[in-house]
Amino acid sequence: MNTKALVKRAKKGDDGAFYELMQAEKQKLYKMAILYLKNEDDAIEALQEVTYRAYKSLSTLKKPQYFSTWIVRILINYCFTQLKERKRMSxxxxxxxxxxxxxxxxxxxxxxxxxxxxxxxxxxxxxxxxxxxxxxxxxxxxxxxxxxxxxxxxxxxxxxxxxxxxxxxxxxxx
Structure with a gap:
């Protein structure tokens, strides 16, 4: 099923559709989290937090075809916040x-x-x-x-x- 249709279903409360969307993005998000956070445990935690944030704010996504871009932006924002909080070396x-x-x-x-x-x-x-x-x-x-x-x-x-x-x-x- 295409992303647009899955997003529409997920917005209506279909948890299975949201799960499918996240499964499609999981590998890409994990690799990006590893690149930013440089730690497997932190990357897994980032995926969990991003999934939660996306689930809670899915209704704010205006254009379903941009789900992938939207979820990546959530991940990047989360990673930057984590890096600031931990005061990692520049x-x-x-x-x-x-x-x-x-x-x-x-x-x-x-x-x-x-x-x-x-x-x-x-x-x-x-x-x-x-x-x-x-x-x-x-x-x-x-x-x-x-x-x-x-x-x-x-x-x-x-x-x-x-x-x-x-x-x-x-x-x-x-």
């Missing part, structure tokens, strides 16, 4: 930690070098070294074979080494 602080505590000015070169990487290489390197995802997890998230992800990481690191130079021990210097 992207900048995480990069500083990874780079061995370099000063801010030194990190500008790293940010610029990361931006120069091809999109797939940058994404794979960031997920692996910034967010500590395993290669298997990255492959699942990006929907590519593990070998492809390994290649992207290898080529991305080589490009960073070339761009930044390498210091003994694997810590990059500007």
């Amino acid at each position: 992207y900048h602080d995480e990069m500083t930690t990874i780079l061995g505590g370099k000063k801010d000015a030194d990190n500008l070169d790293v940010y610029e070098a990361l931006e120069k990487l091809d999109g797939n290489h940058r994404q794979a390197v960031t997920l692996k070294y910034l967010y500590q995802f395993k290669i298997k997890e990255i492959a699942e998230l990006l929907d590519f074979p593990e070998g492809t992800v390994k290649t992207w990481i290898h080529k991305g690191l080589e490009a960073l080494r070339t761009e930044l130079g390498e210091k003994e021990g694997g810590v990059y210097r500007a």
Whole structure:
């Protein structure tokens, strides 16, 4: 059955229709929650909370064909709220930690070098070294074979080494 019809049924109180809608979105929402929250337990909790919020506010959805976009927006808002509440380290602080505590000015070169990487290489390197995802997890998230992800990481690191130079021990210097 199409999304529009399921949303209309769910708005009328059909819990089975709402369940079908959530089942169709579950995998995508879970992957997004993992990307934002970087923790499986937090991602599962996010899915539960988003399901509850969507169920309670389904009547506010004006255009049924945008259910998927609407539910993703609820998830993103929830994730941002969680990240603020927990005062997680910012992207900048995480990069500083990874780079061995370099000063801010030194990190500008790293940010610029990361931006120069091809999109797939940058994404794979960031997920692996910034967010500590395993290669298997990255492959699942990006929907590519593990070998492809390994290649992207290898080529991305080589490009960073070339761009930044390498210091003994694997810590990059500007």
